[in-house]
Amino acid sequence: MPPLSRRDFLIQSGSCAAHLALAAAVMPTTARLRWARNSYGAVVAAEPFGNLEEVSEGVWALISTPLSGDRTTLSNGGIIAGRNAVLAIEGFNQPQGAVWLAGKARELTGRWPTHVALTHYHADHANGVAGYLSESQHPSVRATDRTRSLVLERNRPVDDARAAALHDAVILSPNDAAALDLGGRTVHIVPRSGHTESDISLELDDPSIVFCGDLFWNAMFPNFVDAIPTKLATSVRALRRTRDTIYVPGHGAIGKAAEYDRYVSMLDEVERAARQARSANISAADAGKDFHLSTTLGEWTMFSPVFFQRAFEAWYKELGAS
């Protein structure tokens, strides 16, 4: 991946895209290759930007491989099909990403997506949403009001087609879960928070599958730029199911209980370290520089002190400045 220009970085520094670009710069090649290898689904389509994996009958996850340098999608997403309707999850980084996923939905299910859900406002999940709409296709876009506002206020470059796609969005309640009936299959759209001030998860009961958005990052240290860590801790526990479940993260490979629990333990370790550093009056920058995840948590290859610093800053914001 070519290094990001300073201008690019400034434009995108509020999103997970800049975080991923920085991560790619520090990640060894072997780790980049490993990114996409660990899979629980059969790959039905492979592209430079990601692999579409069938995780169950009528359910597919797009596992993006952004560290290859292709920025079409950047985030993960998915397709959930019922008898009468098809839900596409995420708008992706560029409209071409949404166009591609919609085309796959039609190939696999016979239908262009009838519904689209955005898990949160970050550019790599939302900026391409207009790709689902055309002269003949008008899927119903769903997002919380806060997510819609943040996309319109913060995401760059500004795009009229994106604004138009969101103008007609069906607004989700920030408090109550919604049930979307696709025909013989109900998707629970659950309002959550913690990665940003407004996140949603998309959940199926049978088979047990959770599209977590960026509340779950598998084997990659998450972006805390907008995080509210205590809410994040609550949300990740609420998403965890006791029965056998497939967790589709916002970034990284599909996970099951072992990968999910490793992520929760990692967040807990960050919390412990942040609380300790905060009570010892160590700055977030210094604490971030000195921090290392314990080896018992396995491999988290995205090490760069600035990511840790962001996590500490998010915690300090909640705990009060020293």
Ligand SMILES: [Zn+2]
């Ligand atoms: Zn994000």
